[in-house]
Amino acid sequence: MNGWRTLFPNAWYIAVREYRGRVSSRSFVLGTVLLAAIAFAATQLPVLLDFVGGTSQTRVEILVKASGVPSDAPKVVDGVLNGAPAAGSNSHKAFALSWLAGGDLASAQSALEQGKFDALLVIDRDPTSRDLVFTLRTDMPSDGRQTQQIAGATQMLAIEDGLVRAGTSTASVLAPTNLQVLPVSSSGTATVHSVSQEISSTLLSTGLIVLIFMAIITYGTWVAMSVAEEKGSRVMELMLNATTPLQMLAGKVIGNGGAGLTQYGIILGAVVGGLGAQGPIHQAVLGSSSTDVPFGGLNAAVLGAFAVLFVLGFLLYSLLYAALGSLISRQEDVQSATSPLMMLIMIGYFLSIFGIQAINETWVKLFSFIPFFSPYLMLARVSVGHVEIWEFALAVVFLLVAIAIALVAAARIYSAGVLLYGQRTGLRQILRAARVSR
Amino acid sequence: MSLVIDSISKEFGTVKALDNVSLEVEPGEVFGLLGANGAGKTTAMRIVLDILRPDSGTIAWNGESNRDLPRDTWGYLPEERGLYAKMKVREQLVFFAKLHGVRPKDAEREAGDWLERFRISDYADRRAEQLSKGNQQKVQFIAAILHDPDVLLMDEPFSGLDPVNVALLKEAFLEMRDRGKTLVFSTHQMETVEELCESIAILDRGRVVVGGSVRDVRRSTGRQVVRLAVQGDSEIPWLATLDGVRVTRRGQDYTEAVVTGGHDPEAVLRAALERDCRVLHFEITDPSLEEIFIEHVGQLDTSERTLAPKAVHA
Numbered sequence: 110m111n112g113w114r115t116l117f118p119n120a121w122y123i124a125v126r127e128y129r130g131r132v133s134s135r136s137f138v139l140g141t142v143l144l145a146a147i148a149f150a151a152t153q154l155p156v157l158l159d160f161v162g163g164t165s166q167t168r169v170e171i172l173v174k175a176s177g178v179p180s181d182a183p184k185v186v187d188g189v190l191n192g193a194p195a196a197g198s199n200s201h202k203a204f205a206l207s208w209l210a211g212g213d214l215a216s217a218q219s220a221l222e223q224g225k226f227d228a229l230l231v232i233d234r235d236p237t238s239r240d241l242v243f244t245l246r247t248d249m250p251s252d253g254r255q256t257q258q259i260a261g262a263t264q265m266l267a268i269e270d271g272l273v274r275a276g277t278s279t280a281s282v283l284a285p286t287n288l289q290v291l292p293v294s295s296s297g298t299a300t301v302h303s304v305s306q307e308i309s310s311t312l313l314s315t316g317l318i319v320l321i322f323m324a325i326i327t328y329g330t331w332v333a334m335s336v337a338e339e340k341g342s343r344v345m346e347l348m349l350n351a352t353t354p355l356q357m358l359a360g361k362v363i364g365n366g367g368a369g370l371t372q373y374g375i376i377l378g379a380v381v382g383g384l385g386a387q388g389p390i391h392q393a394v395l396g397s398s399s400t401d402v403p404f405g406g407l408n409a410a411v412l413g414a415f416a417v418l419f420v421l422g423f424l425l426y427s428l429l430y431a432a433l434g435s436l437i438s439r440q441e442d443v444q445s446a447t448s449p450l451m452m453l454i455m456i457g458y459f460l461s462i463f464g465i466q467a468i469n470e471t472w473v474k475l476f477s478f479i480p481f482f483s484p485y486l487m488l489a490r491v492s493v494g495h496v497e498i499w500e501f502a503l504a505v506v507f508l509l510v511a512i513a514i515a516l517v518a519a520a521r522i523y524s525a526g527v528l529l530y531g532q533r534t535g536l537r538q539i540l541r542a543a544r545v546s547r
Numbered sequence: 548m549s550l551v552i553d554s555i556s557k558e559f560g561t562v563k564a565l566d567n568v569s570l571e572v573e574p575g576e577v578f579g580l581l582g583a584n585g586a587g588k589t590t591a592m593r594i595v596l597d598i599l600r601p602d603s604g605t606i607a608w609n610g611e612s613n614r615d616l617p618r619d620t621w622g623y624l625p626e627e628r629g630l631y632a633k634m635k636v637r638e639q640l641v642f643f644a645k646l647h648g649v650r651p652k653d654a655e656r657e658a659g660d661w662l663e664r665f666r667i668s669d670y671a672d673r674r675a676e677q678l679s680k681g682n683q684q685k686v687q688f689i690a691a692i693l694h695d696p697d698v699l700l701m702d703e704p705f706s707g708l709d710p711v712n713v714a715l716l717k718e719a720f721l722e723m724r725d726r727g728k729t730l731v732f733s734t735h736q737m738e739t740v741e742e743l744c745e746s747i748a749i750l751d752r753g754r755v756v757v758g759g760s761v762r763d764v765r766r767s768t769g770r771q772v773v774r775l776a777v778q779g780d781s782e783i784p785w786l787a788t789l790d791g792v793r794v795t796r797r798g799q800d801y802t803e804a805v806v807t808g809g810h811d812p813e814a815v816l817r818a819a820l821e822r823d824c825r826v827l828h829f830e831i832t833d834p835s836l837e838e839i840f841i842e843h844v845g846q847l848d849t850s851e852r853t854l855a856p857k858a859v860h861a
Contacts, residue, residue, distance in 0.1 A: 118645075119646050122642065122645050123646075130634065156784065223758055340632070342629045342631070343628065344629040347625060347630075347643065349596075349627060350623040351646040352646050402643040476781045528593075528599065
């Protein structure tokens with residue numbers, strides 16, 4: 110058939126035209142800049158939180174009047190109030206503590222009244238019970254967070270003191286037992302997951318699925334829009350004389366997909382750049398560096414699977430978008446015409462979001478081979494669960510077959526649809542037109 | 548060596564767009580396709596281009612089926628003009644030429660030449676949407692011919708153009724013919740057909756009602772037309788009393804009458820001389836295409852029965 114002659118170079122010319130037109134459009138430029146800015150800003154959120162949190166520091170002076178207070182008391186109190194000290198870190202502390210061993214209550218009291226401190230903690234010892242007693246002078250609310258935290262610290266200090274007097278210490282009483290955790294499988298390759306690993310790989314998996322989901326909807330709609338636009342402006346007849354429907358389809362999918370990838374690349378670049386800049390910015394704003402980049406669970410296998418499924422999933426769906434776009438005459442109708450496809454995409458998305466929580470269920474495995482759902486569910490399985498190579502390969506083969514079928518069907522619908530003008534095109538007209546078209 | 552349209556039929560639902568249409572266009576000829584709106588002209592062109600498939604019948608150019616011919620055989624100016632609104636004119640022309648296999652460099656040069664000829668080279672780097680409709684139409688014409696096709700199919704090429712641009716386009720038509728191209732175009736403007744076309748076909752509701760060389764078509768009625776003007780009498784009342792003569796037009800310049808077959812038109816002149824009239828003007832001619840068109844199709848029907856509604860140009 111004449112319509113199935115060589116795909117290139119015409120498909121390539123069309124792709125280049127589509128790409129240029131899309132990338133130079135105002136909506137693309139504005140959208141990309143805006144999204145990149147949002148992405149960059151989002152990566153700076155931890156810095157912002159630290160900055161906002163960092164301005165409020167509770168200053169506490171601690172006057173030790175009691176004798177025999179355990180020598181590691183400052184360490185215990187600091188540990189409770191400011192958390193475990195990170196190695197080599199000078200990160201921001203919620204509490205500034207100054208210890209006045211054997212100091213003078215009157216001068217401490219006047220420093221408090223002058224506003225140099227927010228609270229004065231006096232540590233004394235009950236002469237009869239020999240237990241430590243604490244007094245806190247402050248205008249902070251008695252049931253406030255800071256007061257509660259200080260109460261917790263005194264609790265720890267009292268326990269430590271009691272244990273020391275009994276001839277032992279918290280460290281030796283609370284020393285953890287040595288429990289060894291082994292995987293179910295005794296073979297060498299199996300490893301044990303930690304909770305944090307599981308959480309981070311679930312998060313990563315969800316993130317990647319959202320990326321595919323957004324790309325298919327956004328850039329697939331672009332394809333449909335561009336087909337409808339050509340029909341609306343009647344360039345279509347000129348194109349039909351110069352090219353074949355297959356060339357047009359391929360060009361549009363490649364061109365718009367390329368523009369989409371460009372936008373994604375720029376946004377991801379902003380994210381990576383933002384994460385990289387987090388340290389320096391933190392340093393510049395707060396005078397200290399912190400934050401560890403949360404990339405847990407990301408490895409070459411997951412990235413590779415993501416790339417393959419992203420491209421194939423986009424191809425499959427955008428071909429259908431093009432076919433649906435060819436059935437309408439105006440760009441305004443794109444939304445309603447593509448809503449069935451939207452439903453399909455949403456179903457796949459929600460299946461995968463539920464599927465992550467039940468990654469070893471049979472239905473998840475089953476759906477991860479079905480072309481319209483495999484881009485999501487196979488990705489979820491790769492990043493969260495465990496997938497054999499042949500399983501992944503099988504899903505890819507099914508996807509490729511589906512793409513080939515979609516290509517033929519879309520080209521037929523397309524060549525029939527592009528000359529049909531009118532408000533609505535029923536399924537029967539499409540089928541009849543597709544049967545007789547070239 | 549000709550374009551042969553053989554027994555084409557095409558139905559859209561219950562509408563018979565084309566009913567057993569056969570035409571032959573000689574190579575190097577300018578061929579006019581006439582018909583009221585909805586007569587099937589656009590459908591016929593789309594079928595020749597293999598954009599639509601007929602229900603039955605075949606199309607051949609130089610003996611080769613249109614399904615096997617390369618796409619660059621054809622140059623097409625669709626009735627519904629359309630360009631990429633946001634794309635620059637020159638870029639657009641080069642794009643279409645490249646799709647037809649023209650080397651970008653050649654396309655660039657040719658496009659420049661034609662833009663110059665049509666006096667729109669100032670607009671080469673403007674976006675199409677910034678051009679007037681007439682100028683867009685000229686760009687569209689260039690897009691149709693830039694790849695040097697053998698056969699040009701033009702749907703209403705002159706509609707919407709001012710007289711200056713009509714003249715420019717006619718000139719281009721004749722040049723294409725001189726280059727050995729075959730031109731087929733549809734139009735409502737009968738004077739243009741009489742001026743440019745060697746052959747025509749008149750379509751009515753999907754059927755060819757008359758076709759052939761313009762001269763043969765005009766003679767096909769067997770009637771002749773006389774135009775007579777005499778001094779001092781603009782009415783010429785006796786003319787209608789002559790045998791086989793029917794007055795069709797009375798004007799200050801001359802009176803026109805049809806002489807039916809079998810009667811000698813020169814009898815009108817003799818009758819005038821017998822009545823001692825001073826004859827200022829006497830002419831014997833064939834009926835105009837417009838008369839023949841109206842005779843076959845009825846009045847110029849302006850109601851739309853085309854496949855596609857008019858485009859809303861964004």
